Amino acid sequence: MRRFNIAIDGPAGAGKSTIARLVANQLGFIYVDTGAMYRAVTWKVLQEGLLIEQIKEITEVAQGMDISLMPGANGQLVFVDGQDVTSDIRSSEVTNFVSYIASIGEVRKLLVEKQKQMAAEKGIVMDGRDIGTHVLPDAEMKIFLTASVTKRAERRFAELQVERPELTLAELEQDIARRDHIDENREISPLVRAEDAILLDSTSMTIAQVVEQILDLCRSRVLGGIS
Numbered sequence: 001m002r003r004f005n006i007a008i009d010g011p012a013g014a015g016k017s018t019i020a021r022l023v024a025n026q027l028g029f030i031y032v033d034t035g036a037m038y039r040a041v042t043w044k045v046l047q048e049g050l051l052i053e054q055i056k057e058i059t060e061v062a063q064g065m066d067i068s069l070m071p072g073a074n075g076q077l078v079f080v081d082g083q084d085v086t087s088d089i090r091s092s093e094v095t096n097f098v099s100y101i102a103s104i105g106e107v108r109k110l111l112v113e114k115q116k117q118m119a120a121e122k123g124i125v126m127d128g129r130d131i132g133t134h135v136l137p138d139a140e141m142k143i144f145l146t147a148s149v150t151k152r153a154e155r156r157f158a159e160l161q162v163e164r165p166e167l168t169l170a171e172l173e174q175d176i177a178r179r180d181h182i183d184e185n186r187e188i189s190p191l192v193r194a195e196d197a198i199l200l201d202s203t204s205m206t207i208a209q210v211v212e213q214i215l216d217l218c219r220s221r222v223l224g225g226i227s
Contacts, residue, residue, distance in 0.1 A: 003029070003123035004222050005138075006214075007131035010145035011191060012099075012179040013152030015202060015210070016127035019145060021075060022211045024125040027218070032069060032118050034128035034135070035098075036078045037111050039089035040067045042101040044080055046093060052100050059106040067114070092164065099179050102129070103186040112189075129183050132194035140222045142197035143214055151203045152176050 006029070008020045017033050024031035041062050050057050068079040078086045088094070101107060115135050119126060126135065132142035147155075153173040160167055183191040193199060198217060202210050 001027070002223065003121075004140035004218075005119050005122055005136055006125045006141045006143070006218070007136045007139035007194075007197070008125065008127040008143045008145055008214075009129060009132050009191070009193070009197065010127075010143075011129075011152070011176070011183065013156045013176050014145045014147050015152075015155065015207065016145055017075075018207060019202075019210050019214070020125045020127040022207070023214050026211065026215055027123075027125070029123045029125050030118075031071075031076060032115065032124055032126040033076050033078075034111070034115055034126060034131065036069065036076060036089060037067055037114070038102040038107075039094050039098050040078055040080050040085060041065070041107060041111070042094045042098045043085055043089045043091075045101060046097065052097065055104055055106070058101065058104060059110075062107045062110050067111075095175075099182040099186075103182065103188060105188045108188050129191045130189035132197045133192060134189045137194070141214075141218055142194050143217075144193040144197040144199050145210070146199070146201055147203040149173055149176055149180070 006020075006023065008016050010016050017035065020033070021031045044061055044065050045058050048061055050061065066081050070077045070079065072086070077084060078089055112135050115126065118124060119136055128135065132139060132144070150173065153169055153176050156176070157167065157169045157172050180191075200210060200213065
């Protein structure tokens, strides 16, 4: 099968990572979770005790760290300077700060260059906030995946009930709305739908239905109907 790149963008909690990983598995492609890369930088910044305002120091940390993404039995593994931080980067502290770190121009420039290099050989499914508009503007398939704030909060609530039982659904809705505002209004590569991206609203869809719809789109629009 011909190799091509798929860009999946969308707001926080839309299910991009899960969908992208499953689509990549079905196609035999490589999945790249760009959000995990920004989370890795955020985790490292927090480990260093830096404040959001320390842009120069944060940029230096990002420049000096090695981020590696590797496939794992239960999803993508994330390593920072050889240390497995897959679970650490999903902490509430990292979640609260990642949108701010991702809005720093020099940090985005560093990671975008790394992401472009990853996709150079084709056969990549990459998800994030600006993949179709900035990172992979020439991707053969672009999807903008979204869902209502309420539905995204409900899905995230179900995922976090065991890990963070103190969280309420109302708090998650507020957090997702806050992150949407930050992502949509940042000066550098804001969250917008690429002109040629196909909009998929998954509010009333299952994961399997979204995956199958994306695969159908790939077959019809990129592979010329090949099954």
